Each structure stands twice: as structure tokens, then as C-alpha cells.
Amino acid sequence: MFDKLVKHEFRATARIIPFIYLVTIFLALVHVITSKLNLGVVSKVSLVLMVMMCFAQVAIAFVLVIWRYYKNLYSPEGYLTHTLPVHPSQLLWSKLLVGFVWTALSYLVGAVVFAGVMMADFVKSADQLAEIFKTYHAFLAQTGLDKYEAAMWAFVIIMMLLSIVLLLTEAYFAITVGNLSKLHSLGIGGPILVYFAEYISLQIVGTVAIMFVPLGIKITTTGDKLLEFKLVTQNMFSQLSTNFSAAGASGAGSDSGIIGIAYYILIPFIMVGLLLWTARIITRHTSIK
Amino acid sequence: MSIIEIQNLNKKFGSNAVLNDLSLNLEAGKIIGLLGPNGCGKSTLLKIMAGLTSDYEGTVLLDGRSPDMRTKAISSYLPEKTYLSGWMRPVDAFDIFADFYTDFDRVKAMEMLKQFRLEEKMPTKNMSKGMQEKLQLILVMARKSKIYLLDEPMGGVDPATRSAILDVTLKQYSEDALMIFATHLIADVEKIFDSVIFLGFGELKLFEEVDVIREKYGKSVDELFREVFACSISL
Amino acid sequence: MQYYCIKCAVQRYSNTIFDRIWIIYLCLAHDFQKKGDTVENYFDANTPIYLQLVKLFTIRIAGGEWNPGDRVMSVRDLAVMFKVNPNTVQRALAELERDGLVYTERTSGRFITGEKDKILEARSRLADQEIAEFVKQMRQLGYSREQWLALVEETMKKENT
Numbered sequence: 115m116f117d118k119l120v121k122h123e124f125r126a127t128a129r130i131i132p133f134i135y136l137v138t139i140f141l142a143l144v145h146v147i148t149s150k151l152n153l154g155v156v157s158k159v160s161l162v163l164m165v166m167m168c169f170a171q172v173a174i175a176f177v178l179v180i181w182r183y184y185k186n187l188y189s190p191e192g193y194l195t196h197t198l199p200v201h202p203s204q205l206l207w208s209k210l211l212v213g214f215v216w217t218a219l220s221y222l223v224g225a226v227v228f229a230g231v232m233m234a235d236f237v238k239s240a241d242q243l244a245e246i247f248k249t250y251h252a253f254l255a256q257t258g259l260d261k262y263e264a265a266m267w268a269f270v271i272i273m274m275l276l277s278i279v280l281l282l283t284e285a286y287f288a289i290t291v292g293n294l295s296k297l298h299s300l301g302i303g304g305p306i307l308v309y310f311a312e313y314i315s316l317q318i319v320g321t322v323a324i325m326f327v328p329l330g331i332k333i334t335t336t337g338d339k340l341l342e343f344k345l346v347t348q349n350m351f352s353q354l355s356t357n358f359s360a361a362g363a364s365g366a367g368s369d370s371g372i373i374g375i376a377y378y379i380l381i382p383f384i385m386v387g388l389l390l391w392t393a394r395i396i397t398r399h400t401s402i403k
Numbered sequence: 404m405s406i407i408e409i410q411n412l413n414k415k416f417g418s419n420a421v422l423n424d425l426s427l428n429l430e431a432g433k434i435i436g437l438l439g440p441n442g443c444g445k446s447t448l449l450k451i452m453a454g455l456t457s458d459y460e461g462t463v464l465l466d467g468r469s470p471d472m473r474t475k476a477i478s479s480y481l482p483e484k485t486y487l488s489g490w491m492r493p494v495d496a497f498d499i500f501a502d503f504y505t506d507f508d509r510v511k512a513m514e515m516l517k518q519f520r521l522e523e524k525m526p527t528k529n530m531s532k533g534m535q536e537k538l539q540l541i542l543v544m545a546r547k548s549k550i551y552l553l554d555e556p557m558g559g560v561d562p563a564t565r566s567a568i569l570d571v572t573l574k575q576y577s578e579d580a581l582m583i584f585a586t587h588l589i590a591d592v593e594k595i596f597d598s599v600i601f602l603g604f605g606e607l608k609l610f611e612e613v614d615v616i617r618e619k620y621g622k623s624v625d626e627l628f629r630e631v632f633a634c635s636i637s638l
Numbered sequence: 639m640q641y642y643c644i645k646c647a648v649q650r651y652s653n654t655i656f657d658r659i660w661i662i663y664l665c666l667a668h669d670f671q672k673k674g675d676t677v678e679n680y681f682d683a684n685t686p687i688y689l690q691l692v693k694l695f696t697i698r699i700a701g702g703e704w705n706p707g708d709r710v711m712s713v714r715d716l717a718v719m720f721k722v723n724p725n726t727v728q729r730a731l732a733e734l735e736r737d738g739l740v741y742t743e744r745t746s747g748r749f750i751t752g753e754k755d756k757i758l759e760a761r762s763r764l765a766d767q768e769i770a771e772f773v774k775q776m777r778q779l780g781y782s783r784e785q786w787l788a789l790v791e792e793t794m795k796k797e798n799t
Binding site: 125126129185190193194196198400402 | 454457475487503
């Protein structure tokens, strides 16, 4: 049944969302063609619009995805959705999967189109491309990150993907909790209120985790390399206070700082927790108006 | 053998008791009228049976199970509202039903579509309310379910369509299935019922076979209803 | 192709053109309709429907509109045609079976009985009922026996002219 839910979820959303990408691609093409034809104004305007779209399409895709979640589950469409012979939690998972795909795609399309246009505009030869890569590697070597290059990129990509899932989770949670029977009287205010409460709670948890949980990355400025990274079990707050007092005492800056990473370790667990909680509410506390 | 068992069902909206200590046993092979004034809990009762409302107290069993994905597979629910997305065409709705319900008969659905003179490729948003209701009725009746929960299937349609809906309901009748027909258009419909339930503001006022009512009271169900509920207008 | 006459509510098969002509001939006086057409509001909602059905069928059989050996429509088709509950139809037919007016052949369906005496019995029973009802009504209106007998005669004379 899950695959059928996913299939129909795609069918319903593929009617609109891909068109956003088409707009971006269209603008990119307009720009590239008009540049070649030296139609200055149009070329510039389309470039600006395209860049705006590259960013906007993520936001638009996201909004459409959470709108779909709300509409399909809690508007009159919910009468159909909730009477389908599937386990209610599968409704959540299927929508999460499809929502994730669209949002991630919008990032990807944005990045690819942007890079493509940049290359079309500025890269005139393969040598130029090689130059760019050399500069990049040199920079990495300076910062001492070249040892971790693969890990760094993996980290960045995973973080981006996780952030998408986290955003969706937060939104889905807010919408589902906001539509509990107790909150029906608030209407659309329900989900919004819950989202605020959720956001603030996560911020608090995050700050506390970063500051006080003894797990961090110590960044030291040393002589030969620009930066050195080390995993330590000190908390950020203690280092900051040491730095402050040291700075106060000797008037000089310190040579190291710690970035608390506990929050980043915690985030996947929080996310899974929120998702399971949402699934539980959908299953146990349905109350469709 | 009761296909639906309800015991001590209580449901409140805020402080308002919409269903008050309701107990019922309904058997298969019957067409049952669920009658009561508007806002008295008919829709709520059907929603609970359909699995759309899980906040209630008491026992509700469909074929021995509390409302869950398995009861949804054997029951067909027709709500009062239109629940189809505006972009959906009949063929799209049929795709969904065919995928999720093993008892959905697509051939029958297409036939009924022709019978009701609906176009298979017309999006719901271009349809009139009456056409949307007919489409939803088709979706319910094209399934060979054990339980049919129909909430005001004839509201807002013209008399010719009402007649057609009664036809469809009677043709759908099966000894293995239970059909619950909630309506306030009693006079039009009462001859197709086996028994009727009078639901008065959450309470069970009457649950009786229709011919027994006619024999005992010498009145039609419509007349008795008006007496019991002392309304001046029965729409 | 199956045709039935609404008024007769009895199913007649037409396998050949001759059957078809015969059916049309038989039901020429009635509203000869194709299967699927229905009759609305045939029955009164104030008295038990099954009793009304029994009466209707009995009249048809006793009056000869339905012939011995004719096949009775299925419960479902009758229910749809008259827009009444199928169990009610079933109950009415069961009653008719008890009265001996209808019999069931397990594989082929229900048929009107061929037993003439049963039909005559039903006919006279119905006649008695109607007469009793008529007499009761006349008495309510205040007519004496002689008066309403005379009235009947007079009315019949008027009918014949």
C-alpha cells in the first residue's frame, strides 16, 4: 500500500511543482541565449530573475509541499485520505518522502542551473575550469581541511538533506498537532501556534545543547596552518568563559574556540522523535471536521 | 450475526454530548434508515464508524473490529461533503479507488458514470454540486463492501436524481451487506428501509422495523418521526 | 432481451420474435416497458408494505392478469421496480407461497401456481374483503342495506350506457 500512496502523492503534486523548475530553466535559457545575442538588458534582467528563482523555488516547493500535507489530510479531502485502508502513519511517511524529493530536487535544480549559467557565462575553456579547481584545492590546503575534504562535503550534503527533512518534520508536526480536536476552534491559528511553540522549544534545546553539553570541536589557530580541528569533550560555554576571562586579564584574544556539536548529533534523534509522535497522533487522535 | 456492534457510545464536542450512551446491534442484509433532526449526531455516528473520529468513549465494532484499516477496507463511506480534489477527474478517482480497494469494480463504475451522464475526463471543479455528489455516490456503490455508510446521499439533488439514487441503493442491496442511510428526506425514502433508527440529540429514541411501525402506530415513518421530534417541517 | 409489463410485474422471456409479438399483444393495454423502468409511489406508507404487496399480487393472480405458470420477477427486480425494500418483497412472496398462489422451483425461480382452486379461493377471499369494506363504508355514510343495493344497481346501469 505504501508504494501506492507514494505513487498517488507524486501524481497529485507533479501537476504543479515541476513547473517551478521549468520557470527557472526557462529564465536560464533566456539569459544564455540573450547573452549570446548581446541583448544586454534582457540578458541582465533574466539573470537576476533566474537567480531569484533559484532561491525562490526552494521556498515555493516547500510551501506547496506543506500546503499539500494540510489540504490532503485536514481539509474535506481528508474524508477520502483517512478512509483509505492504510495504516495512518503511512500517510505521514509517504508525504514525507515525496515532499523531501520535491524540495531536494528544487535545491538540485537550482544549483545545477546556477552552476550551468555561471559556466556558460564565465568559463570559456576547459583550462579555466581546471584553474578554478586548483584554486579551490589550494584554499583547502591552507585551512587544513584538505584532509577532511570528502568528509566535509559529505557532512555538508547530509546536513542539507537533513535540514530539509527537519523543516518538513517541524511543519508536519505543527499541522497535525494544530488540527487536534482540542484546537479545532483556533482554525488555521492552531498549526501556527504549535509551530511557534515548537520553534522556540527547539531553539532553547539547541542553545542549551550547544553551550553546555560537553562535546565540541576545538578550533585552534596555530603557526603553520591556519586552523586546526580537534574533537574534544569540553563544553562551549566553559571555553567561552575562559576566553572572556583570559581576554579580560591579558587584553589579548585567545587562540582557540569550541563549537558545540551536541545539537547536531541530537537533531536526528529529535527529528525521529517528532516524526514518531506525529505518526502516533495521526493514528490515535483523528478527528476530521 | 451483528455486523456492527455499538455499546455505550459517548461523544462530546466540548461540553455538548453529541452521542449519549448509545447502544445498537445491526445485522447484515438490511437497509437501515438513520433518522434525526439536523445536528443530532447522525453524521458524527457515521464518521466514528468510518474511522474518521477516534475520540470517543465506548465500543464500536465493525465485523468484530474497532475502526481501523481493515474495517476501512470493508466499508464504504459517503460523506455529505465533497472530498475530491478540484483537479480530479472521474478516471483519476477511479484510479485511486481501484488501487486501494480490492472490492472496487471499475467496469461498474464506468457504467454508472454513463448512466448518470457524467464525463469521465471532466475535473471536479468544473462539475456542479449535483454532479460531484453523483460521482461520489458512484465511487461508493461501485465497491462491493460489507458495510455502506451513506450520509445524506440525496441532499441537494433533483427529484429525478433522487429516484436514480434509490434505484442504485436497492440494486446494491445484498444479503451479506449492511446499508446505513442517514437522511432527513424521510417521506421519499422510507419504503426502502428494513428498520429505522430515530436519533434524537444523541440518544436512541427508537429502533424498529418499519412495517412494525406501520402496523403498531398506523402511521408512516415520516408521520411518526414528526410526532416524535415535534418539528413543523420535515424537509 | 427481457421485457416485462409494469402493470403485470411479471417477467416474460422473449427468445423469439413470436414471443415478443405475443408479449406485446398481451400487454397492449398496459404500459409495456423495457426492463429497468420503475413505478413510483405505488404504495402507501401508512400501512405495512408487505401486506400491500401481497394484496397487489393476489389481485393480479386472482384476476387473471398473471397467468398460471408465469414466472415472477426476482426479488431484487421487484424491489427496484416498486422502490421498496427487498426483504419486504421477500416477505410478501413468502406469504403468497404459504397461500399457495406462488411456488418456487429451486433452480428456475418463482412461478404462479397452476392450481385453479387456489386462485379461485384467493379471488373469493379478496372479493369478500372488498365487499365487507364496501358495506362498512356505506354504513358509515348512513345508508341502509336496501339503499346501497339500489345505489349499486343504479350506478351499474349508468356505467353500461
